[in-house]
Amino acid sequence: MRKTTEQIMRVAGDRIWEYAELTFDQIKFSPEVVEACRANLCGNYGRCWQCPPHVGELEELKAEYSKYPQAFVFTTKHSIEDSFDVEGMEAARAEHEEVEDLIRPVLPRGSKVLGAGGCNVCARCAYPEPCRFPDRAKSSVEACGIDVVSLAKTAKIKYTNGENTVTYFTLVFLNGNES
Numbered sequence: 001m002r003k004t005t006e007q008i009m010r011v012a013g014d015r016i017w018e019y020a021e022l023t024f025d026q027i028k029f030s031p032e033v034v035e036a037c038r039a040n041l042c043g044n045y046g047r048c049w050q051c052p053p054h055v056g057e058l059e060e061l062k063a064e065y066s067k068y069p070q071a072f073v074f075t076t077k078h079s080i081e082d083s084f085d086v087e088g089m090e091a092a093r094a095e096h097e098e099v100e101d102l103i104r105p106v107l108p109r110g111s112k113v114l115g116a117g118g119c120n121v122c123a124r125c126a127y128p129e130p131c132r133f134p135d136r137a138k139s140s141v142e143a144c145g146i147d148v149v150s151l152a153k154t155a156k157i158k159y160t161n162g163e164n165t166v167t168y169f170t171l172v173f174l175n176g177n178e179s
């Protein structure tokens, strides 16, 4: 874990705002998070392979991720004009995803990255046709029923970072093998 953290910070440290190392037991899976997805505020519920309900039932997700003993969580912090600055938020998300791309090569083989927001590999998900890019498809932390507020608290990192900023989270599940 320590070696992976060092490698992540070597390649992306200047772009990471806060980070923490966690064990699986510290990560809370919550039915309320899945319920919030059902409200479909983002419009992706039921329309993407990587979003509920197609991403799997909460108990299945928990069982799947319990195979990963360790996890690394990080945030990036971005300035935006105000809370209506949708363009700024989208640009910030793209910057956050650049950090995910930077760290991927140094993650142990088999690690699983849960990002911010739904899978955006395709402009429109192929659902109900088969996923076009199963190797690149990515779920979000929330889509897997993980409570990000609780995650931030456990990790002792901030969920938000003040007025006119947006903070994005990525959670990487690590299988314990360090390269």
Ligand code: SF4
Pocket: 048, 049, 050, 119, 120, 121, 122, 123, 124, 125, 126, 127, 130, 131, 132, 133, 134, 136, 137, 138
């Ligand atoms: S890679 Fe494309 S088809 Fe597959 S889940 Fe993501 S958006 Fe959908």
